[in-house]
Amino acid sequence: MKERPNLVLAVVAAVVVLLAAVAAFLAANRQPPDLDPSTPEGTVQLFVRAVLEGDDEEAVGYLDPSLGCRAPLPDLYRPQGATITLVDSVTRDGTAEVTIDVTEQAGGGLFGSWSHRETLRLRAEADRWLVQRDSWPIYSCR
Amino acid sequence: MSHVTARGVRRFFQYAVLYALLLVTAIGASDLLSRAFGVDYEQWQDPDALLARSLAFVIVGGAVSAALLWGTRGAHRRDPAEARSVLFTIYLTLAALTGAIAFTSATQELVSALVGDGELRPDALAAVLVWGAFWLLHRYWARRALDARRDTPHLLLGSLYGLAFVAAGLTQLLGAALDVFLRPDVIGHRLGGIGTGAGLLVAGGIVWGVYWLASGIRLPRRTFWLVYVLPFGVGGGLVLCLVAASRLLWSVLVWFLGDRLGAPAAQHFDSAAVEIAAVLVGVLLWWYHRSILGRVGRSEPRRTYEYLVSGIALVAAALGVGTVIVALIESATPGVDVGMTVVNTLLAAVTLLAVGVPVWWIFWRRIQSATAADPQPEIASLSRRIYLVLLFGLAAVAAVIALISVAMSFFGDLVDGVLGAATLRAMRYGLGTIVAAGAVAVYHWAVFRHDRSVAEAAPGRTGPRSVLLVAPDYADGRRLVADATGAEVRLLPRVDLAPSGWDVDALVAALEGHDGEDLVVLVGPDGPRVVPVRRG
Numbered sequence: 019m020k021e022r023p024n025l026v027l028a029v030v031a032a033v034v035v036l037l038a039a040v041a042a043f044l045a046a047n048r049q050p051p052d053l054d055p056s057t058p059e060g061t062v063q064l065f066v067r068a069v070l071e072g073d074d075e076e077a078v079g080y081l082d083p084s085l086g087c088r089a090p091l092p093d094l095y096r097p098q099g100a101t102i103t104l105v106d107s108v109t110r111d112g113t114a115e116v117t118i119d120v121t122e123q124a125g126g127g128l129f130g131s132w133s134h135r136e137t138l139r140l141r142a143e144a145d146r147w148l149v150q151r152d153s154w155p156i157y158s159c160r
Numbered sequence: 161m162s163h164v165t166a167r168g169v170r171r172f173f174q175y176a177v178l179y180a181l182l183l184v185t186a187i188g189a190s191d192l193l194s195r196a197f198g199v200d201y202e203q204w205q206d207p208d209a210l211l212a213r214s215l216a217f218v219i220v221g222g223a224v225s226a227a228l229l230w231g232t233r234g235a236h237r238r239d240p241a242e243a244r245s246v247l248f249t250i251y252l253t254l255a256a257l258t259g260a261i262a263f264t265s266a267t268q269e270l271v272s273a274l275v276g277d278g279e280l281r282p283d284a285l286a287a288v289l290v291w292g293a294f295w296l297l298h299r300y301w302a303r304r305a306l307d308a309r310r311d312t313p314h315l316l317l318g319s320l321y322g323l324a325f326v327a328a329g330l331t332q333l334l335g336a337a338l339d340v341f342l343r344p345d346v347i348g349h350r351l352g353g354i355g356t357g358a359g360l361l362v363a364g365g366i367v368w369g370v371y372w373l374a375s376g377i378r379l380p381r382r383t384f385w386l387v388y389v390l391p392f393g394v395g396g397g398l399v400l401c402l403v404a405a406s407r408l409l410w411s412v413l414v415w416f417l418g419d420r421l422g423a424p425a426a427q428h429f430d431s432a433a434v435e436i437a438a439v440l441v442g443v444l445l446w447w448y449h450r451s452i453l454g455r456v457g458r459s460e461p462r463r464t465y466e467y468l469v470s471g472i473a474l475v476a477a478a479l480g481v482g483t484v485i486v487a488l489i490e491s492a493t494p495g496v497d498v499g500m501t502v503v504n505t506l507l508a509a510v511t512l513l514a515v516g517v518p519v520w521w522i523f524w525r526r527i528q529s530a531t532a533a534d535p536q537p538e539i540a541s542l543s544r545r546i547y548l549v550l551l552f553g554l555a556a557v558a559a560v561i562a563l564i565s566v567a568m569s570f571f572g573d574l575v576d577g578v579l580g581a582a583t584l585r586a587m588r589y590g591l592g593t594i595v596a597a598g599a600v601a602v603y604h605w606a607v608f609r610h611d612r613s614v615a616e617a618a619p620g621r622t623g624p625r626s627v628l629l630v631a632p633d634y635a636d637g638r639r640l641v642a643d644a645t646g647a648e649v650r651l652l653p654r655v656d657l658a659p660s661g662w663d664v665d666a667l668v669a670a671l672e673g674h675d676g677e678d679l680v681v682l683v684g685p686d687g688p689r690v691v692p693v694r695r696g
Contacts, residue, residue: 026606030599038484038509044491045502051494063496070498099419099499101490103585106578119495119582123504133586 055080058114058140059107061147065138066102066118069094069155077156082141082148087156094155097122105135112142113150120154168247174232175251181225182255182294186262188217190283190290197282236305243305252302253314259295260318260367264325266291267366268359276355299370312379316388318371323393323445325364327400331441333357335434342433343426377452386461389449390468397445398472402515404438406476407431410511419501458530460543467547470523474551476516478600482592483509489588493581531611539611548611551604555597562593623647624674626695629667631683633659640664645671657684 053067054060061080068077074089081087105117121133136154140147191214201207236242266287273281302311336353339346379385415428453461487506531538538544566587573583623645629638633653641664642649653659667681667688678695681688 023603023606023610026603030603034481034484034513034599037488038506041484041488041491041506041509045487045506048491048497048502050496053496067496067498099497101495101497101502103493103495103582105573105580105582106576117578119585121585 056145056147057107058109058116058147059104061140062116062118062138062149063102063104065149066120066155070096070100072096080147080149081156082150085150091156096155099123114140114142114147116140168245171242171245171247174228175247178225178228178232179251179255179258181221181228183258184217185221185225186259186290186294188214188221190287192218193290194283194286197286199282199286244310249306249310249314252298252306253317256295256298256302256314257317257321259291259298260321260371262291263288263295264321264363264367267363268325268356270359271362272352272355272359274355275358276349276352296370303375308379311375312384315371315376315379316384318367319376320388320392322364322366322368322371323396325360326368327364327396327441327445329357329360329362329364330444331357331400331434331437333361334437334440338437339433342429346426381461386464389452390461390464393449393452394446394465395468395472397442397447397449398469398519399442401439401442401446402472402476402519404435404442406511406515408435408439409514410508411435413507413511414504418504418507419499458534458537460541463527463538463541463543466523466527467543470520470527471547471551473516473518473520473523474600476512477520478516478596480509480512480514480516481599482589482596483512485592485595486588489584489591493585495585535614539615544611548604548608551600555601559594559597559601562590562597566590566594624671624677624679626650626678627671628652628678628680628693629683630654630680631662631688632657634661637662637664637667641667641671644668654683663687 051063053064055064065077065080068074068080069091074091077091078087078089100123101121103119103121105119107114107116115137116139117135117137119133119135121131123131138153139150141150191210195207195211195214201210232242242248266284270281270284270288273279273284302314306314333354334357336350336357339353340350376385376388411429411432415425450465453465483505487502487509490502490505527538527544569583569586569590570579573579573586624647626648627641627645627650629641629649629651631637631651631654633651635651638649638651641647644664645668662683667683670681670688670690671679674690674692677692680691680693682691683689
């Protein structure tokens with residue numbers, strides 16, 4: 019009868035170790051998704067990644083020229099690290115609305131991440147999409 | 161004091177006014193003394209107006225306070241009840257602690273300026289002298305006027321305050337010194353950090369020494385004293401140690417295995433020195449307060465200590481389990497990672513488990529082997545019962561809150577029609593909490609069930625539940641009856657009969673057949689009379 023709690027403990031510990039191993043495996047083999055610039059969701063993710071990585075030339079390339087943005091981009095807040103997850107993408111006529119979930123890591127700390135949802139609007143032009151109005155992370159170029 | 165009287169109101173005003181006036185006098189005296197020491201005034205300060213204010217404070221405040229003090233002394237001498245009043249105790253406690261706080265603040269400024277910038281600040285010096293006097297005079301008055309029981313909150317609060325400063329100061333001092341050693345090339349006013357640490361340490365050390373080393377450590381080991389030593393002394397040290405160790409281990413793991421976000425070593429490990437210092441200070445606090453408990457056998461304070469340490473470590477371990485789930489969800493859901501990898505989260509989980517599980521296991525195993533060796537007292541002990549109930553309660557609360565947040569995310573996305581991988585990702589902290597709470601609850605439920613079965617298997621108790629003996633004073637007799645029957649026995653000595661030994665065996669025989677009852681036994685010249693009563 020004394021073994022009962024110990025058995026439960028052993029099971030719980032085994033499950034935790036198993037889940038941690040699975041997480042480690044998935045994390046090590048994590049591939050970035052293929053981003054297609056001819057789709058609105060691909061454009062948005064490529065655009066945000068370019069901004070966060072400091073690649074201003076590429077980022078401006080995804081913007082609507084009427085916004086008047088040129089590289090280098092004005093001083094804006096770039097988090098040190100972030101993960102972008104696609105939530106939703108709605109295309110209607112020649113415009114699209116893409117919602118993404120941005121999880122930012124604030125510096126070095128065990129628990130320092132916070133998430134927010136952003137919606138970007140694009141319009142179609144020829145065979146690509148351009149990010150339209152001012153929104154995260156570039157609010158205004160002027 | 162259970163009702164408001166005119167006397168109570170008078171006392172309230174008397175002590176409130178005395179407190180305020182003494183404060184005002186001290187402020188004025190401090191200003192005057194710093195002027196005497198040659199302090200430089202800032203451009204925006206008006207020295208003459210300050211002088212006028214200080215003089216007014218000292219002269220008026222000082223005169224009226226002196227009169228009030230003289231009156232209070234007279235009142236105390238005339239009526240001893242004055243010295244025993246609650247308001248007087250509150251006044252002394254408040255005044256002494258206010259003095260201690262002002263004293264530590266000034267001492268910290270003085271020492272850190274001395275060590276950090278090499279300058280002697282006259283205003284800080286003046287404040288140290290004035291507030292030090294204010295503090296110590298009230299402390300001395302409290303020691304003379306209050307007995308140990310009334311003085312206990314004062315002593316323990318002062319000890320706690322001093323201890324916090326000592327811990328902070330030692331951590332800061334060690335950390336800054338270690339930092340100079342580990343990162344010699346960093347630009348900055350290195351001596352400043354050392355100075356601040358030294359200031360905190362000296363200030364806190366004096367207060368802690370006066371309150372704890374001189375008096376607090378010798379207080380009787382009752383509830384309040386244990387509440388200070390265990391949760392604050394031991395618990396505080398342990399929490400400090402675990403938190404710092406987690407942060408340190410995580411930064412090391414991320415450096416070697418995770419994503420450093422491109423920071424050089426000097427930047428990534430910028431808080432490492434302080435964290436190492438914090439671990440050492442935490443262990444020191446833990447060890448010191450543990451050793452104060454002394455060589456206690458398997459007693460309730462010892463049990464409380466072990467459950468406390470297990471509980472704190474269990475929290476860390478549970479956080480680790482939850483973070484494993486968070487890491488699992490993060491690595492399973494697709495997304496674009498810019499400069500941040502999900503490996504860091506997994507490393508955080510590993511860190512928490514590595515820090516929490518060993519400590520928990522060591523202490524929990526001690527508890528469980530003591531329970532196996534002698535089940536009845538362990539299972540019945542108050543600490544264990546509170547521990548289990550508290551765990552279930554906290555797990556339940558955490559799980560409910562997490563469940564609500566998970567439901568909010570789920571239904572929010574359901575209504576917007578965007579249910580998907582991102583939803584799962586948004587729910588990760590909630591799901592992690594639920595799983596962790598579940599794991600804790602499941603294991604401790606098994607422990608609880610096991611406890612129940614062991615308790616029920618024990619031989620039933622025969623004999624009365626409680627016995628109130630009204631008998632001639634015979635303390636050994638009380639003990640003998642208690643040992644023979646296993647009941648709760650209390651002795652109310654009769655004053656109409658001389659203290660003498662009475663027949664214990666006859667009394668125990670008379671108690672036969674009253675199993676589980678509450679009894680009053682009147683012992684007189686013609687033998688014991690047993691009366692069953694209803695308690696409560």
